[in-house]
Amino acid sequence: DPKIIQKPKYLVAVTGSEKILICEQYLGHNAMYWYRQSAKKPLEFMFSYSYQKLMDNQTASSRFQPQSSKKNHLDLQITALKPDDSATYFCASSQGQGRNNQAPFFGEGTRLSVL
Amino acid sequence: GDSVTQTEGQVALSEEDFLTIHCNYSASGYPTLFWYVQYPGEGPQLLFRASRDKEKGSSRGFEATYDKGTTSFHLRKASVQESDSAVYYCALRTMQQGTGSKLSFGKGAKLTVSP
Numbered sequence: 464d465p466k467i468i469q470k471p472k473y474l475v476a477v478t479g480s481e482k483i484l485i486c487e488q489y490l491g492h493n494a495m496y497w498y499r500q501s502a503k504k505p506l507e508f509m510f511s512y513s514y515q516k517l518m519d520n521q522t523a524s525s526r527f528q529p530q531s532s533k534k535n536h537l538d539l540q541i542t543a544l545k546p547d548d549s550a551t552y553f554c555a556s557s558q559g560q561g562r563n564n565q566a567p568f569f570g571e572g573t574r575l576s577v578l
Numbered sequence: 579g580d581s582v583t584q585t586e587g588q589v590a591l592s593e594e595d596f597l598t599i600h601c602n603y604s605a606s607g608y609p610t611l612f613w614y615v616q617y618p619g620e621g622p623q624l625l626f627r628a629s630r631d632k633e634k635g636s637s638r639g640f641e642a643t644y645d646k647g648t649t650s651f652h653l654r655k656a657s658v659q660e661s662d663s664a665v666y667y668c669a670l671r672t673m674q675q676g677t678g679s680k681l682s683f684g685k686g687a688k689l690t691v692s693p
Contacts, residue, residue, distance in 0.1 A: 467621075494678065506622065506667060506683040518678035553621050566612055566671075567681060569621030 466490050467570035469554050474575045476544050483530075484539040484573045486554030494518075494557045495537040496567060497529060501550035509552075512537055513559075544577045551575070580605040584668040584684030591658050591691050599653040599687045601642070601668030609670040611635075611644055611651040612681070616665045625653075625666075660691045 470485040488495060497509040511518045515531040526548075528540045541548060551574045555567040584601040591597060603609065610629040614622035626635030628644040628651065635642055640655045651668060668684040 496680070498681075505685040506669075506681075508680040508682065511678050511680055513678055518676075519674075519680055521680070555621075566624045566627050569623070571619070571621050 465571075466568060467554055467556060469552075469570040469573050471573060472571065474573055476575065476577050478544060478546060478577055480544050481540065481542045482544065482575070484541070484552050484554075484575070486537050486539070486570060488535050488537075488554070488556040488568075488570075490556055490558075490568060491535075492556035492558050492568075493534065494559060494567075495531070495535075496555040496557075497537065497539050498553045498555060498569075499550045500553065500572070506553070510537075510539075541575075546577045549575055549577045580609065580670060580672040580682050582668050582670055582682055582684040585687045586685045587687065589687050589689045591689065593659055593691055593693055594657045595691075597653070597655040597658045597662075597689065599666055599668075599689075601651045601653065601684060603649050603651065603668075603670050605649075605670055605672060607672075608646075609672055611642075612669040612671065613640065613642055613651070613653050614667045614669060614683075616667065616686075622667060658689070658691045660693050663689055663691045665689070 467488045494513045530538045551572040553572045554570045557567040585599045612627045613625040616622045626637045628635040631646040633644045665686045669681045673679040
């Protein structure tokens with residue numbers, strides 16, 4: 464059974480539009496994250512949440528807005544899409560964020576293409 | 579900021595060859611170090627981690643030893659198989675007061691093992 468569900472798996476959008484990437488985790492974790500992977504850059508941290516509270520934001524643009532409606536949900540809203548936003552977006556989760564806590568577990572990603 | 583420098587690009591080997599993928603890190607304090615593996619169309623999967631000097635992490639025949647003196651965490655496997663073909667990422671986890679933790683990844687090494 465999938466432990467982290469990301470929907471959709473593939474997404475094509477036009478420049479200027481808005482999309483929401485869905486992430487649900489069924490691991491009972493209290494920390495969730497978004498990472499981005501593009502052809503030009505390695506896996507890149509975007510956001511972290513703990514108990515539905517934003518802990519860290521390393522995304523320069525306010526066009527990226529995480530949304531946590533439930534403890535096990537962390538969606539990512541992207542507005543005014545640009546071709547440079549084309550990437551695979553990975554949701555991850557872990558039990559806590561402390562030094563001795565487990566490594567983040569990653570979903571399979573949403574591959575976004577902006578035309 | 580904290581960062582990881584690893585062997586990048588393509589690594590081509592034949593079955594039963596010895597594998598080394600180098601990883602060096604730059605971080606303040608005492609980061610936790612990880613090796614992740616990523617197969618096509620999937621998210622990164624944890625191979626193993628280490629959190630203190632001289633600690634050895636291992637899984638599926640892969641191993642790496644945390645060396646604080648040389649700031650390294652090199653991945654090694656004595657005899658690779660075709661099924662080991664994947665992208666390998668070295669990562670470190672940094673923590674800051676108030677912002678929790680995040681992973682910083684290297685650029686990845688794509689291992690291709692031919693029969």
